[in-house]
Amino acid sequence: MAKVILKDITKIYPNTQDKKKKGKKTEPKSKLQVTDEGVVAVQKFNLDIADKEFIVLVGPSGCGKSTTLRMIAGLEDISGGELYIGDKLVNDVEPKNRDIAMVFQSYALYPHMTVYENMAFSLKIKKVPKDEIDKKVREAAEILDITQYLDRKPKALSGGQRQRVAIGRAIVRDPAVFLMDEPLSNLDAKLRNQMRAEIIKLRERINTTFIYVTHDQTEAMTLGDRIVIMKDGFIQQIGTPQEVFDHPANLFVAGFIGMPQMNTFDAKLVREGDKYFVEVLDVKVELAEDKCARLAARNVQNQDVILGVRPQHIVLTDKGIEGTVDVSEMMGSEVHLHAKTKDGKDIVVIVPTEKNGLDFGMGSEVNMIFGGNVAHVFSKEDERNLEWE
Amino acid sequence: MKKSQKRSLTIIFSIISAVYVLPILIVFMNSFKANTSVKTETFKIPTGDSFVGFANYIKGATFGNYPFLQSVGNSFIITVISVALILVCTSMAAWYIARVGSLFSKIVYYLCIFSMIVPFQMVMFTLARTADDLGLNTPVTIPIIYLGFGAGLAVFMFVGFVKSIPLEIEEAAAIDGCGPIRTFFMVVLPMLKPTLISVGVLEIMWVWNDYLLPYLVLDRTKYMTIPIHIQFLRGSYGAVDLGAIMALITISIIPIIIFYLTCQKHIIKGVAAGAVKG
Numbered sequence: 001m002a003k004v005i006l007k008d009i010t011k012i013y014p015n016t017q018d019k020k021k022k023g024k025k026t027e028p029k030s031k032l033q034v035t036d037e038g039v040v041a042v043q044k045f046n047l048d049i050a051d052k053e054f055i056v057l058v059g060p061s062g063c064g065k066s067t068t069l070r071m072i073a074g075l076e077d078i079s080g081g082e083l084y085i086g087d088k089l090v091n092d093v094e095p096k097n098r099d100i101a102m103v104f105q106s107y108a109l110y111p112h113m114t115v116y117e118n119m120a121f122s123l124k125i126k127k128v129p130k131d132e133i134d135k136k137v138r139e140a141a142e143i144l145d146i147t148q149y150l151d152r153k154p155k156a157l158s159g160g161q162r163q164r165v166a167i168g169r170a171i172v173r174d175p176a177v178f179l180m181d182e183p184l185s186n187l188d189a190k191l192r193n194q195m196r197a198e199i200i201k202l203r204e205r206i207n208t209t210f211i212y213v214t215h216d217q218t219e220a221m222t223l224g225d226r227i228v229i230m231k232d233g234f235i236q237q238i239g240t241p242q243e244v245f246d247h248p249a250n251l252f253v254a255g256f257i258g259m260p261q262m263n264t265f266d267a268k269l270v271r272e273g274d275k276y277f278v279e280v281l282d283v284k285v286e287l288a289e290d291k292c293a294r295l296a297a298r299n300v301q302n303q304d305v306i307l308g309v310r311p312q313h314i315v316l317t318d319k320g321i322e323g324t325v326d327v328s329e330m331m332g333s334e335v336h337l338h339a340k341t342k343d344g345k346d347i348v349v350i351v352p353t354e355k356n357g358l359d360f361g362m363g364s365e366v367n368m369i370f371g372g373n374v375a376h377v378f379s380k381e382d383e384r385n386l387e388w389e
Numbered sequence: 390m391k392k393s394q395k396r397s398l399t400i401i402f403s404i405i406s407a408v409y410v411l412p413i414l415i416v417f418m419n420s421f422k423a424n425t426s427v428k429t430e431t432f433k434i435p436t437g438d439s440f441v442g443f444a445n446y447i448k449g450a451t452f453g454n455y456p457f458l459q460s461v462g463n464s465f466i467i468t469v470i471s472v473a474l475i476l477v478c479t480s481m482a483a484w485y486i487a488r489v490g491s492l493f494s495k496i497v498y499y500l501c502i503f504s505m506i507v508p509f510q511m512v513m514f515t516l517a518r519t520a521d522d523l524g525l526n527t528p529v530t531i532p533i534i535y536l537g538f539g540a541g542l543a544v545f546m547f548v549g550f551v552k553s554i555p556l557e558i559e560e561a562a563a564i565d566g567c568g569p570i571r572t573f574f575m576v577v578l579p580m581l582k583p584t585l586i587s588v589g590v591l592e593i594m595w596v597w598n599d600y601l602l603p604y605l606v607l608d609r610t611k612y613m614t615i616p617i618h619i620q621f622l623r624g625s626y627g628a629v630d631l632g633a634i635m636a637l638i639t640i641s642i643i644p645i646i647i648f649y650l651t652c653q654k655h656i657i658k659g660v661a662a663g664a665v666k667g
Contacts, residue, residue, distance in 0.1 A: 101564065105557075
């Protein structure tokens with residue numbers, strides 16, 4: 001068991017473009033910063049992970065989450081900063097000496113070995129006595145319910161079973177830090193849900209430090225004690241799932257976390273004494289007291305803002321923002337209405353089916369409103385949340 | 390596919406197979422005939438007059454001053470050492486080339502590819518001289534030359550296969566506690582098995598049957614291989630003992646056929662594995 005500290009961790013990939021190509025203008029694949037040294041994949045990453053904490057790194061493709069995990073594992077060199085596992089600086093320590101175990105997206109099982117041999121491999125290398133290896137492998141197999149497959153080769157297993165073996169291989173090592181790189185991405189939706197629940201149970205049983213990488217926000221929200229949201233090599237926000245959902249630090253986090261995505265409007269923030277209002281499409285909504293207090297504390301003045309409201313926080317009413325239903329999606333217990341406002345903005349509203357969700361077919365006229373306690377105001381200049389940053 | 394189509398395809402491929410096997414059958418058949426009958430009744434089945442039993446085998450094996458068994462031994466030593474060297478060295482080289490994308494590895498790779506298109510005849514005389522100077526003219530040292538000539542094809546085939554192995558498997562091995570050597574021998578090499586076998590078969594067939602290189606390089610007063618030994622059955626003034634030659638050719642083919650038949654399954658797997666990215 002161990003805490004993990006990442007201090008100003010940076011990863012720069014040297015430019016490999018040859019000189020001939022340098023002159024040509026090419027379309028950048030992402031907005032990663034490019035310096036003279038190369039492409040900066042991870043920028044000044046600072047994070048203290050407590051002992052036995054479950055941290056989830058989440059973000060879109062190319063945001064640097066897997067690179068960060070691979071640096072922790074020792075599979076990538078660290079270009080700058082310090083990495084501590086326990087109290088030991090491990091920047092230059094070999095992966096095998098970091099006391100970590102890793103589960104890969106592609107399972108990475110040894111195809112020529114049986115499940116038993118796969119799980120026993122690391123212990124065999126460490127020259128652990130045979131009876132102890134046997135005990136540990138069988139214990140892990142019991143936990144993961146794969147005892148009946150111990151004599152099989154990986155190719156004879158299904159995707160879910162292979163992933164269990166990969167997890168089992170990590171468990172037997174009894175590592176200080178458990179690293180998981182998108183372990184569920186190769187599974188179908190049903191199996192993914194099942195394995196997610198298995199990982200939650202597993203975490204209760206083996207109780208160690210977990211660092212989990214995913215691009216799936218549902219996995220991040222359900223598994224993590226804290227979530228680290230990344231974009232273009234930068235940390236956007238670190239917080240508990242509830243914190244990042246309720247108080248997104250910027251427009252990116254607001255859009256990334258939550259399903260369906262948060263609705264955004266061009267709005268005006270108006271200050272009247274200690275009170276703040278948002279004006280959007282002829283509607284004026286007073287912000288909640290706590291929000292006003294935070295804005296006042298930061299002395300936020302009248303300005304154009306981006307207003308964010310989650311679909312589940314918008315309600316249909318008699319008077320409010322006018323719109324016409326474009327698409328109505330029946331989701332079972334609720335209906336997702338996609339409405340278009342007068343100025344052509346698309347808004348998603350979630351209406352429970354048992355209320356009047358089914359009453360709004362395509363082309364219906366609706367009026368939408370939201371409460372002042374659920375509105376998020378973001379700076380138009382740099383998209384940060386004006387309440388928090 | 391319709392039944393009639395299947396049947397006609399079976400017939401066509403049976404004929405093609407028979408055409409391929411025919412030369413071997415003719416050699417085998419003629420190895421039991423008297424020398425004169427080989428020339429006059431080449432395609433006939435040996436009968437009472439022409440049939441000489443194992444006389445050709447005995448004659449071939451005891452002909453000349455050099456014991457045939459020693460030639461077999463030399464061929465065996467050269468083949469085993471050469472193929473083992475080729476398999477170990479080129480698989481390691483291919484792993485390096487496939488995994489380290491440096492300019493050096495690229496140069497090495499293209500040199501290996503280039504070596505495949507250089508005809509042996511172009512280098513044979515200088516090579517024979519150099520081999521003499523360096524003492525590479527014994528059955529134990531000639532495999533170094535075979536390593537050089539066999540590396541091209543072997544590296545080409547191994548690189549194709551190594552590239553299809555997910556890198557994560559090697560990373561998992563690194564986390565499990567393997568250094569590079571252990572990773573290669575415990576994780577990568579076992580996964581290369583199909584390609585190892587197909588490269589092995591190709592190299593074995595080439596080295597075992599090779600005539601020119603040992604003829605040019607080996608000190609023939611001390612060392613002969615089977616092909617050289619067979620060639621010595623051609624006497625002076627055009628006298629050729631064809632019956633004995635056929636008998637020795639039959640003996641020399643047998644080990645290759647046995648080896649091929651036992652490893653056939655893996656050979657096909659290996660060729661497919663190199664071609665298709667897994």
